[in-house]
Amino acid sequence: MEPRINKSHGSRWVWAAGALFAILLAIALTSRNAPVISLPSLSNKHGHCDLDSTKYSGIVEDCCCDYQTVDHLNEDVLHPILQELVKTPFFRYFKREEERREEKREKSPSRARHRHSPPSQSAVVEVPERRETVKREALAVARLRPSPSSLFPLGSPSLLKSPTQVKLWCDCPFWPDDGMCRLRDCSVCECPENEFPEPFKRSFSHGLSPDDLVCQEGKPHAAVDRTIDKAFKGWLEIDNPWTNDDETNNDEMTYVNLQLNPERYTGYTGPSARRIWDAIYTENCPSYPSGECCPEKRILYKLISGLHSSISIHIAADYLLDEAKNLWGQNLTLLYDRVLRYPDRVRNLYFNFLLVLRAVTKAADYLEQAEYETGNSEEDLKTQSLMRRLLYNSKLQAACPVPFDEAKLWKGQSEPELKQELQRQFRNISALMDCVGCEKCRLWGKLQVLGLGTALKILFSVDGDESHESLRQTLQLQRNEVIALMNLLNRLSESVKFVHEMGPSVETIMEGQISATTNQISPWQRMWASLVGQS
């Protein structure tokens, strides 16, 4: 059944909400010096207009759908379904490697080729008999040691660890983790035992000692059940060639309830965060000034830029306005400064959304037949039904049947090389996610990069024969990839909705305010400013 739109709001309420919104927005935006801006969320879908039609009109670049259609489909169909879907038990638990474990199993040689030297050999320590003591001492050293500021060249030879070596703090192949995270909100809340899906709980109580269940540092800690994927029937243990993590490695895995760990402001900022973005953009996905390069090569840049926009939008949508009072709200100055004032970043968000949506609909038959069993039959039926509503949605099929046409973009003689090049760059980006110095940011960074890798895997998985049957036979996805894919789509859908709803008003006021400030400056001040600017 299609989601119904509540049309019961009277027009009076619409106008009242609109007027109140405009007043609050004007007040909030008047002070550019104010560090943050918070507004009540505008939930009335009739109280906003479309994004500036001159900036965002026509077909989304390299896609097959226009901005207006994307907004309407997202609002009426995709966003409501996705919001429900990500709350289901199947989609809310994400498997990730345990944080700060001291020993890591060696990846396969093919993986190791894509890993790079850690910044210093001293960050890798032999494991002696008394591993615990040495680990503590070594961690203390790692904390004190200043992190090298230079980026290690991504092409440097890889340092293969023997299984008896220890890697400190994290798996970052480029720099040691520098603990730049400031807030408790950076850390991830793992799942308490009573939240796991039933099949997981069964093997949990049989296989693990009660010590694994104790809470550490006041946070609920979940023990790892390595049989979980076997409990979720029908899912394969296969590796994703687009990502750096070895997804077949089931050791040392914990489960995180994504609903308890929303992507939002964490306080992670400064050189550590900047270094990651710089490394991604400069080393792995150059932006190529428009017109200089072919569209295929710009894909990766557009995807990452779109993801970056989405992360910034989530930070702006859920920001810590007052740390002392633990007051959270929207920071619309940040939304404008980081995203809206650069129309390309908004366009890249829409591009990313459509590419991921295309991957999901391309794999519709595969995803429809997958097992969504978690032991809670009522919830599992709901998950299946939501998936079907999304995958075979008549409104979506009528308005935007092929959101992105991958065949048009990367067919041709260079296709295999392009795929390999993209894969190599994408794996580097995936490896960089291990260097994100904030646990919650790393969780969402890794999840979303895995989601993008899964989308690319689907889009590149069929050569020539585009039939659903062929895709079903060729494609192999694992459970975590599907969870990442659908959660990524939901994040992008949230971002598109937020920008669509808030963008026009924020832009109007911010741009009006900027021009008013410019006009207030006297000719002397302007002359002085230009002299200072030139010095």
Ligand SMILES: Cc1cc2nc3c(=O)[nH]c(=O)nc-3n(C[C@H](O)[C@H](O)[C@H](O)COP(=O)(O)OP(=O)(O)OC[C@H]3O[C@@H](n4cnc5c(N)ncnc54)[C@H](O)[C@@H]3O)c2cc1C
């Ligand atoms: C993987 C990852 C996940 C993160 N998750 C979170 C999180 O959940 N919560 C949180 O509070 N912080 C998170 N951060 C930090 C956050 O993204 C910013 O780095 C931080 O808030 C500092 O912002 P900034 O103003 O310095 O600009 P940044 O966002 O760090 O941007 C750095 C530079 O990149 C360029 N740039 C910015 N946006 C785009 C774009 N859309 N397209 C192209 N270029 C762009 C600009 O030149 C900009 O100066 C994350 C960082 C990373 C690397």
